[in-house]
Amino acid sequence: MTSTAATSLLNSELVAKKETLHCPVMVSEVLDGLSLRPGGVYVDATLGLGGHTEAIMSRCPEIKMVLGLDCDTEAMEQAESRLAPFGDRVRFIHSNFIHLHDVLLSNKIGQVDGILMDLGISSFHLENSRRGFSFSREESLDMRMDPSDAVTAADMVNKLPVERLTELIQTYGEERWAKRIAKRISDRRKTAPILTSTELAKVVANSIPRKYHPHRIHPATRTFQALRIAVNRELDNLKEALDSFPSCLRLGGRLCIISFHSLEDRLVKTAFREDSRLKPLTKKPLVPGPEEMYSNPRARSAKLRIAQCIEPVTDTLQGLLQEEKK
Template sequence: MSVEHVPVMMKEVLDALPLEPGATVVDGTLGLAGHATEMAKRISPGGLIVGLDWDKDMLEKASEKLAVLQGVAVRTYHADFRELPERLAFACQELGRGAAANAILLDLGLSNVHIEDPSYGISFLREGPLDMRMDRSVGEPASAWLNRASVKEIEDVIFVYGDERWARKIAQVIVERRKTRPLTMTNDLVECVNAAIPAAKRDRRIHPATRTFQAVRIHTNKELTDLEEALKRIADVLKNGGVLCVLSYHSGEDRAVKHAFRELRESGFFEEVFKKPLTAGPDEVNSNPKARSAKLRALRRAS
């Protein structure tokens, strides 16, 4: 299936990053290479773009798009961006370049492809297997965990990662239901949420399953695990004057970015590029709903 992903806050990202011909750029979350393509054009001739994505299918599509670009070396890896420093070092060693980056982008979370393609089981609007993994070569489908975990474990995940006040009730319904009918499809989880939250108490602005799906997806992909630590290691591979941009889409992600950046700033070696995180303008939000929740923070290595 052919789905597009419109890159978020493209202009703001390109303006924040030092993208000169010959620069070394790392995109830790390649997706469909929307940002990466524009960054690559600006570092030609002589630049290097290193791209990572933990979704193999996504990486293949991105690699095809980048391969046709002129004047830049391209290295792509099927990897978690937590391995970014090692992958950058590997690519630079192979090409005989210094292993430090002028610009790094992390555009966290999901691609539109993950939402639109039912085989990922990420959207409550698409009936598909209740998998939710972006990297299907590791871990286990969300359904396996939901069919095994205790009420307390499920409640904690839905409460902490989803800010869902009905977390306990939803967890109880899941555990009760699976005694006779294990959860296998996205609709099974939607049914549990619908059974748990009384119609009169629902937040009319969002689908009742929104928070639960977000929480179970974050848990399944370990999206917040060691994120803060990873960001600090990643910032450490910046050259002097180099910039790390991070786009986050929910409060848990933004909190990790904020904490990591504060600690790095306090070390005296880094400065924040913006006083407050940037958000998308009204025109972009109107044309691309994914931009609504985006926050852009940027950190520059100052010495």
């Protein structure tokens, strides 16, 4: 083991002690999918705790740079400490990934060799963020990945009209009991606002007849997923990214996207099939092997799709950068 790798491992151990370390999913499939090359520049659009970026840098130490974006500064601080051994070859950008084009421009980087998106929340959010992502922890009902965003889950639960709440739980949670759940929430908030994750979990569980409680998941799982997607505008952000990311890739560059539910995967699949700038390299999404599914429960619903940029885009970042130089 090189001393850098040893320091990196030690760093990981320290972070693991401080927080429950998020275990990156489908690492070897992602590394192959990105087709890493020496001198290449890559974007980790959802840096999180830096697990995938650490793997990228370790697999191909001759990489020029990884640009890591995250909208959550707390997660990013942990990634910074984990990735310190790689020095300034990892750049940390606090930003929503929908702004990637501008981020590349302001960092004077042209089109890149590969972009990774590992969607959703990390185990840091569930276990350590104290923002009410988990129905089993008594925490304030927040659910914002970026705490500077304006609207919290509590705002939605306590202020949205019941029809809008129903629609949101139905669409983003694919929850058949959405109408009953929204009605219960609306009745309950007439007496007192719902302010914590466990309060909401109880209201939701009580809305669904016991004999219809799902066997494998908590009855509030789908409602929590719906609220989280709505608070963080997850599907809108993904749509914007799918639209703008191809023009951030050089010809031949790779786009790897890991999604965790069917709503996301459907968007990725359609964009990869219909965008003439992209060629899908995975006909069916890749899924984790049985060993990973067993050892990392979060991996169980992961789906990885990979596409390649096949069209030199005319309005290129390179062009804009050259214009700037003139």
